[in-house]
Amino acid sequence: MTTELLDAALVEEATKKSGLIWVRGTGPERALWHVWHEGAALVVGDGPGEQPLPGLVDGGAATVTVRSKDKGGRLVGWQAKVVELGAGTEAWEAAVGELKGKRLNAPDGEAMPLRWSRECRVVRLEPVRGVAVLPASDGDLAAVPLPSAATTRDAVPAGVPRLLKRRRAK
Template sequence: MKKAGLVWLSWDNRRPAPAWFAAVDGAYVVLADRAGSAEQPLPGLVDAGAVEVVVPAKPATNRLASWSAAVRRLEPGSDEWTTAAQVLRTERLNAAGLDSQLDRWQSEADLLVLEPTGEITEALGRYDGSSRLETPSGSPATTRGKRPITLHRRSKRRPKLT
């Protein structure tokens, strides 16, 4: 977890979602968007009692480990919330509006602590052999139709060799 900048979270039989996090006093804190703002969308995570955390290996095409965690929401304005928010602020890449970021997080997002339960579901030598392939999620994107004609392209017909 020390070298991972991103983890995959899975809860309530949903599709795993990527999430950036920060380590704060031995716990892992995640910022979850509450109302469709510009932060990371993790819908329903605040109400989930437990979550599975998958740590990717470098390169991020494989799993390194997987463990279970309990989810706890931090109360905005508390000392624990302020400490966690300051650490998360340094980990947040490409943040817009740094001067109002903490105020925006108090009103539009939830700071969640992922507390390890001690159950390691996958680790070196104990990987689940099932396929993790999933169908792509739905999207309103479509193709434009037939490809346009391109001039000066080599002909697909080749002359006969004699």
């Protein structure tokens, strides 16, 4: 019983302090921003301008890996039960109240909860009790990046170094 309580405390404290968690449901593993609230990690997504939540199915399972906020290394991993919150329910309202304060650069400000209720999903990732906390792996878990429309910058034009040099000379 003591080990289970220590594991739960480790999961809660590490997840609270981390800015991102890595979540794998039935789809690829994704980095998601979250909020820890009432014993679970809350995430919002699958809507326009929000993070994708592939493979997080209501009633399903997920594996969560928590990283260190300062160094970025893996701290702990845990198994979660996925619970999708229905819009307008008391649990949804409490979750959105927490999430809305942590959502950065929202395009619609105070209208965000209304948009989330129409177009997004709010999901609770509840730690499964009695399942041992997964140790941070010693191996490299690097993977090929997922396909994306994002691109890198073009090469610096040939004349830019000369322009910068002239500015420094003045």
